Amino acid sequence: MSSDLPSQPSRRNALKCLAFGGAGTLFVLSGGVLTPVQLALGASPEEMSGTPLFLQISDSHIGFNKEANPDVAGTLRQTIAYVNAMPVKPALTIHTGDITHLSKPAEFDLAAQLMSELKITELHTVPGEHDVTDGPGTEYFSRFGKASDNKGYYSFDHNGVHFVGLVNVMHFKPNGLGGLGDEQLEWLESDLKGRSSSTPIVVFAHMPMWTIYEPWGWGTGDAGQAMSYLKRFGSVTVLNGHIHQIVSKVEGNITFHTARSTAYPQPTAGNGPGPGPLVVPSDQLPKMLGVTSISVSQHPLKATLADTTLV
Template sequence: MDGKQDDKDGYRDARPAGARREFLKCMAWAGAGTLWFMQGGVLQARALGDSAQGEAKSAAFSFVQVSDSHIGFNKAPNEDVAGTFKRALDHIDALPVQPDFVMHTGDLTHLSKPDEFDTVTELMRQMRTKQRFFVPGEHDVIGDNGAEFFRRFGSEATKGGWYSFDHRGVHFVALINVLNLKAGGLGSLGTDQLAWLRSDLASRTSETPIVVFAHMPLWSLYPSWGWGTDDAGEALALLRRFGSVTVLNGHIHQIQQKVEGNVTFFTARSTAYPQPAPGVGPGPGPLKEIPAGKLADYIGVRVVRHVETARTLALTEETLS
C-alpha cells in the first residue's frame, strides 16, 4: 500500500526514469500544467495559454479532483500536509470560474484517526465550493473497514459504499476498491459492487458520457506494487459500450495516463507528497529526497471542464508551485 513505507531508509531519486513500459506515459508537468482535450478516446495536449484558456471557458461545467491529502502524515518530504492541502483548496477557491463540485479520490487521512478526519472536514468546510464527493483510500479504512469514513463522508452511498449521480448530462460513478485487498495490495471491487454497476449502467444510453472515480487504478498500471484492481476487467467490460468513458483515480501520487479504446484513464497527483515512477526503486512510498523548495512542483490538483458543444473533457493539471 502506497503510504506504508515512509519509515524506510534510503534515497529515492525524484527525477523521472528514462525507461518505461511502452503502454505507460509518465507526464513531467511544469508550471501551471497542460490542458488535455479528450475526444472519442483520443487525447490532445496543449500548453496552458490564452487560446487554451479561451476554449476552457466554453465549458458547460467544471469540477476539481483532489487526492491523497494524507492528513496525519508528518515525515519527509512534507511535515505539513494540512498546510499543503489548504494551499490546494485555496488554489481551487481562487479559480476565476468556481467548479460545480470537488471530488476527493481517497486517502483523505493517513491513519483513519478521528482527529485526522476532523481536520479534513474543517479545511473543506471553508471552501467556496460546497458540493463535494468522496471515495475512500486504503488509509481511510484502517482498523474499522471504513466505518468512520462512511459515517462522515458516505451520505451519497449505497449500503456497500459505492454510488452514482448525474450532472448536466454526464453520469458519474463512484467505485470502492480498497476493501478486501488482494495479494500484493491489489484493489478489488467484488461481486456485489459489479452487480450494482451492471444495474446502474443498464438504463444509460451508449451516448451518455461516463466518468468513473475510484482510489486505486482500474488498469494494471504496476501490479507488483499493488497499483491496479484485480477484477477491474469485469467493470471495464460493462463500460465498453459507451462512447466516452473517463476514469479518474489517485493512490500513486503522480500523473499517468492510458487510452484503451473508448476508455481514458488518468491518475492524479497527491496534495501531500509524490511517489516514485512505476518500477523505479525498491517500491512505493514517499519520495524523501526532493530538491529544496521544489515540493510544490510535485503536488497539486486537477481541474476538469466539460465542453458540451464539442463533447469533450478538458483536463488541466495545476501544481502548487
C-alpha cells in the same frame, strides 16, 4: 501514455516529467467531451473552453507529518486557494481517496474543516486504504457513508453526466491489487443497464482501474469486468488516485487518468524498492507540487498532458 510498454524509454522519461504531486484537476464539459484543464489557468475566464463541471482532488493524507511533506494541510490549503480564486467555479468536488493518513477522528475533523473552505457546495468521495485502516472503515463511513447507504459505492447524475463512485480498497487481491468484489460488480452492471450509450460516464475510485505496476499493487484485479460494462458508452472517463502521479491511458472510448497527490510525491513505477513517500530536498518540493493541463480530443480520442509547477 500507455502503461502497456514498461520498457519503452520514452514512456519512462515522460513519467519522470509528470510523476510528482499536484494541486488537483478541474474538468469542463465542452461539446460532450470531458476536458481536464490547468487550475492556474482556470482563474482566467478566457482560458476556459467550457462550463466548469467538477474538480478532482486526491490523496490529501491529512495527518501525515514526515520529511516528505511536514505540512500536508498547507498544501491542501494552497489547492483550495487556487480553486477559490476561479471566477467561475464547478458545482462538484470529487475526492478520490486517502483523505486522511491513519483514519483518526482528528484527521477527519481537520480534513472536513479544510474542505469546508472550498467555495463549492457539493462534495463526493470514495475511500482510500488509508481512510479505512480499521478494516470496516467506521470513521470514514460515519462521515461520508450517507450517499452510498454505507456501502461506499454509489452513482448520481449531474448536468447530463452519470457519475459512478466505486470502492476498491476493501477486498484486496494477490500482490496488493485492489478489488471490487462480485456484489459491487453486479450493482454496477445493473446501474448502467438502460442508460443510453451516448451518456457521458465518469467513474471514480481510489486505486487505478487498470494494472499500472502489479509488483507494487498499482491496479485493480477485477477491473476488467467493470470495464466490460462500460465499453458500449461513447465517452467514459475513469479517475483514480493512490499512486500520487499522473499516468494516462486511452482504450477505445475509455480514458484512464490517475491524479497527483496534494501531500507528497511517490516514485515512478519500478524505481526504488517500492512505493511510499518520496523525500526530496525541501527547496525542490514546491517544484514537484504542480498543476496539470490536459486536453482531450474526440476524433480521435486522445489525451495530451503538460505539467506546471506551483512556483
